[in-house]
Amino acid sequence: MAWEVGSGLTISAILLVVIVTAAMLIWVERRLLGFWQDRLGPNRVGPFGLLQVVADMIKIFTKEDWIPPFADRFSFVLAPAIIMIVILMSFSVIPFAPGLGVVDSNVGVLFVLAMASLGAYSVMLGGLASDNKYALLGSLRAAAQMVSYEVFMGVSILGVVALAGSFNLREIVIAQEDGWYVIPQFIGFVIFLIAGIAESHRLPFDIPEAEQEICAGYHTEYSGMKFGMFFVGEYLGLVLISSLITVLFFGGWNGPEFLPPIVWFSAKAFFFIAFFILLRAAIPRPRYDQLMSYGWLFLLPLSLINLLVTGAVILLEN
């Protein structure tokens, strides 16, 4: 077996690295939040608290995995599996470096959008199966938020697709060798960033699980590893959104020669992960109706105008 696109070794390595990164983010996030809020964060377990994740994992695996007797078992068990599966599937089209990836698909961008839209089922089924009013409220919010922001997410990428002339993420990266798309597509980048936070329902857009209002929202009734899958699924979503921003707007693996491509990719992706964590530390949650009207009344027209102008410029240049 060799290091090439789609070989068994590559696929296993990517799967392992992605999951371990997502789990390590639990520690990274708490340490960074501690740093920005002028406190220590977890620093007891192992050097710099690095083994905190191991301790958390032992705890989460040994906890009682309880299914409430009033819950709908089938949907209750299915919901956390969906979020893990769709996000891990999305990683299959991400080009990490030349010759490093799972598939080289001609419709990669659409595949990511399809998986993101299927992710909505996870939170909806989770809330519905729990048979709990907080969970139901949370999943209603989540469903409306994810379906709405999916639209702007899709439209905001189309400018990049039009410039690169391809839905293939690998070709989009290669097309950025002369200049990153963040410069011509800055508006698209900002909309994609905002929609990405809303899609992965991270703070400040974690209204579906706002603990001050509705307990923990759609995963109120979950415990043990099922809760752990929602939890790690959220971090996986964070890694995915950061990787997508890197690939679509910041030239993917492109960078000066002195470092290998995969290092450039990881550095850019980690920069955005840290940026998302900083957003969590810095910005409070908006009200739910503000979030929805902001999306439909401001982001949608803006992304459509961005697409129109991009199309007109491409036509004029040809």
Place this chain on the structure above:
Amino acid sequence: MSFLFYAGGAVALISTLFVILQTNVVHALIYLVLSLLAVAVVFFSLGAPFVALLEAIVYAGAIMVLFLFVVMMLNLGQTTREQEKAWLPPRVWLIPVVLATVLLSGLLSSFPANSIEVTEVGVMEVSGLLFGPYVLAVELASFLLLAGLISAYHLAKSR
């Protein structure tokens, strides 16, 4: 590719059957999503990846989410399940099964012996057709959507 076609087709058939047989509405919807995804796999195996992903995005990812949304609001409980059971006693199945068997056996006997020939139709070709010869149909469809949009606005407008 032909293995993918038959596997997708089989999953689509079986999950559609479960959509009809399920008495729990939410479970039936999950099977319907599975069935639509299986149809997307069938499209993919026939060399239409663009159509396959649009099927997944539009039908499985958007329209079915709205269905589930409505079911969540309705709060259907045990009474609906019993009503569903009462509507589908075993004797109802007799005639449809016989008719479907006749149709299926006819279909199977007329199956072509050679395997499927696949020509992949990419995004560019589909777009070229949509904005070339079929541009009128695209415009008509957009009229229809606009009419739907305006009526939805009218219904949802606060008085």
